[in-house]
Amino acid sequence: MKQSSARGWTIEHRKLSESVMDGLMIDSPQKEFICVCVRDPRCHKENFWHTHIDYEICLYTNSMCFRKKTSCVRRRYSEFVWLRQRLQDNEFLIDLPKLPPWNPFFSLGNSCHVADRMKGLQKFLEDVLQTPFFLSESRLHLFLQSHLNIMKIDACAQGLTRYTVEQAIQGCTCNLSRFPFDDEESKIGCDSDCESNSSSGLGHSMEPTMSLSEGTSASDYHEV
Template sequence: MTLLQILQEFISICVQDPMLHKEDIWHTYVDYEICLHTNSMCFRKKTSCVRRRYSEFVWLRHCLGQNALIIELPKLPSWNPFFSLRNVGQVSQRMDGLQEFLEIVLQTPLLLSDSRLHLFLQSDLNITKIEKCARGKTRYTVAEAIQRSNLDYHHRFEDKGSSEERNKDSLK
């Protein structure tokens, strides 16, 4: 790899599109879309989008802390028991904090070697399956899990686009 290639390497991360999910009358949670775009050799996919909730970020930080005892990990935004999706300020502040957390993590070479980070950012596996996959306890590898993730999402997006094109054509 040349110096020019190293200087041009980038990892762009965006936390956006908060969504409220109601599990039942008492339990609701918010998740966020995490979009990654990179040309870094560290990543299997160059673009990906996944949805994660705050508690999953807490889990990720804990995992990274186990592997990186010698470095100071960035902080997550504070947990707020009164967090409300309807409070635009709270939502924006949390998204900014989650994005800042990921940006700092992605600038730390030692952390980039953690397969759980890659699965968190580029697979649609839940936390339990991420742990199993990272430990080699699944029938699929980390690379396979990442490669297969969001295939349905991409196909739905492509199908939606093509059906919209067909609808436009039929209106002519």
């Protein structure tokens, strides 16, 4: 994929997210809101044959339903699929928002594929967060505001870990220099360094990464 094209749609998506956030702040600083942004796709090469892509999820809110006002984590498509299934298991009477469909020909080197999926993932999260029933679901909060992988999220939500849901979320740190919503209030209570991969539990990932916006040779790979 060409560096210029990847950088172009990433910048445009970021500008759109920032303009939405500015609108929220201007509209009414007292109005409750939950703003979520899916951005910054990155390739993770596991070995010669296997690679995958994950996305940064930035959350900014003043809602009392969330333990932290700001957070950034990274999740891959398969983790979104897992989240939707867990929400479906617990709220089977509710019509769940749709995820962007799985594409067997999805190419990490195709900027259109990546951009379309990223927009679909953001739309999914926005729709979920507009459904009050889901805001009490511990797995959703851990998915959005912790670095736990899906197995640890399940265990934590069931009380089978040595740390609580609140401790897992408070242990998630966020790099302010990368946060897309740049206002002074959003900086309160936000820690440092959110470059960890979501599969790393409470620690940091040592998995090699490649940012699509920097240009990669991922065009030879398809996501598994």
